[in-house]
Amino acid sequence: MESDKDQKVGAYADDRSPSWAAVGGLRTTLFSWSLTLVMAAVFLFSWLAQSIAGRVAFNETRLGRLQDPLTWTQYVTSADFWSRSLQNWQSEFLAVGSMAVLAIYLRQRGSPESKPVGEANDATGIEG
Template structure:
């Protein structure tokens, strides 16, 4: 039971994530099955739907907005001040992380690698969230273009790529 006590937050968040992604997976598959029946097309299996552009586009569309919000929040709370907010630095307090150059016992080794690496480490959360937003954006964009191309082909229209319409 100690593992549950010591890792409760991680376990609950992983459970919530799993529940939400499974819910989106099953609900999206049901919508795709209804669309296929309505258009007289073959129905995708649940496994095929998992790697389909429809599912990937919807998942990464959601993740894109979440990573953008988190990246903006992390970066803005690091830079801007809101008096009285627990998330904001106190405008009257001395600068935080003035001792980041000092090597303390148990500190990450990267802090001893030089000023560039300390600066990178100090901004790592914002950078990682920005990178995750960018990757989610690219995957959402490419998979949405694939969905649009498939729909265009189904309706005998000009097909699309990530860059736009192509002549037939």
């Protein structure tokens, strides 16, 4: 991880730095890891939504065959769920696109894909 000076946080923040980079404490820590936190939440939410929608579709097919429906837990541990998940993960356009857009406003301390935590939002081409 780079130093606070390299990341322009806390006492090293300048006038153009986002306010959360300058205040220090928990808010700066959250802002420093905001890209990871948001991307993890997006991933978990999309996986949850996929499991719910997949279970509904899977159970509709099972009911059409006069088979008992599966609970959510049973579906999440089934081969059908994992097969669908792995097929979706092959398509990374959403992940790459959202990473590019979110990296403009969110920061990841020490990441070469992110600008320094205290750098202004409109700064481009600056590596952290």
